Amino acid sequence: MNAVAIGPFAFSGDRFSVIAGLIVFMLVGSLLAARVDNRLGTFTTAAALLGIAGARAGHVLVHAESFLQEPLRVLAIWQGGFSPTGGLLGVLLAAVLLWRKAPKATPWAILPLAAGFFVWVVVTTLTDSGTAPRAPGTSYAVLARDETLAIADRKGRPAVLNLWASWCPPCRREMPMMAEIATSNPEVDFLFANQGESRAVIGAYLRQTGVDLETILVDPFSDLSRHYGAIGLPATLFINPDGTLAATHLGEISRETIAERLAAFPSEDRKQTE
Template identity: 45%
Template sequence: MNAVAIGPFVFASEQFAALLGIFAFTIVTTILARRVDPIIGHVALHWQSFMGEPLRAFAFWQGGFQPVAGLVGVLVVSAFFIRSLKAGLAAAAAFGLSLVIWVGVTQLTSATLGQPAPTVTLHQMDGPPIAVSDVAGKPAVINLWASWCPPCRREMPLLAEVAASRDDVVFLFINQGEGADTIRSYLAKENLKIDRVLLDPSMQIPRHYGSMGLPITLFLRADGTLASMHMGE
């Protein structure tokens, strides 16, 4: 499982763990650096991708936390506000508690790394069926998406561009639950030319990996085992 569902809301394990850690930190001391500075670090490292839509930098629910930047932020704000040893010890205890919660929840809710690719054969939009487990031999990127999903639609042009420029990595774009006509209409409307678009009407792939929500991007090693998983854009 790589996500936590609370009612209609789905949080990636990284975001959920971070939010719980932040909540614990607020019990004793300020949350400003803990909540904002990790995202500032992520934005600083990937500033080019935020230039077109700068407001996305504030979308903390999409993840992108940089632990080092967060730690620096905590130290800076703590040094500014903490004026006594007692307050310093309380802040250190709060930070330690939030760190334990963050790491613990992340480990409990993260997908099992090293999991083999599913032995599932899916129909391809413009080509023969593909067995997902047969992509072994090269590293693979599997994107789980749907045309009704706004984050999926936003990231699709960039993913399509990267897929077209890389012949050392296999890209599979596995649609979740939609029919061929709907998919074809969406691709034509957006003028997207993508190879290896697969149909997963019964959503077998997310069940195999225990994932929830869309989009999900899976990174597989050359032997077909799961290297990492990312939820969201």
């Protein structure tokens, strides 16, 4: 899993590269504002804000039906969900505003944009961990069932593997939603692998919350986190029927992201399981 840890904070590789690029973009803009035209500083601030707002708005519009049911989730940007097209439109709007107020300074706006893009590319390359690990052959006990399960031995079905713990607030927030989606998608195996806790602790949490999960794997030594390189919780992994890793998501996940990832599974594989 491509991820970066800074102290107690963990970032997925794609988010960290965007943050790094944005920071450099703002810094270069501030330097140009001091040396060339102070309106370049205003441009970088406006471009950052409009870009983020546009990217989020674009994502929300694409998934309008889902967000209408829970409008406050529009503000849950920590779950991810941004449209590159919407973000680009926001930056272009900031550039147009700069051109109208300071046409001579507008060409200088290319420098912070180029610097931010360059850093994004470099950090993306550096955080790419290369070939993703295949599903492990280790068997894990299934809670509430007298059996074990090895992720690599599943019968050719796509799977969503969620790594979680009861002490993790984002895990607790997303779990009811994930349980609902799991029920609605019987053609996909949803596996909830608890990391580092005992059967007693897991059972107490489930009784307290009333969350109904069909397949809970007991991983008391967090082997799956090490196998997939998950440096934080929750982590959600989308696994192809052949055991290869299709996609990963570090941190709390949204309903829309899961829907997009499920739709990306090969349709013929999903039909075979129905």
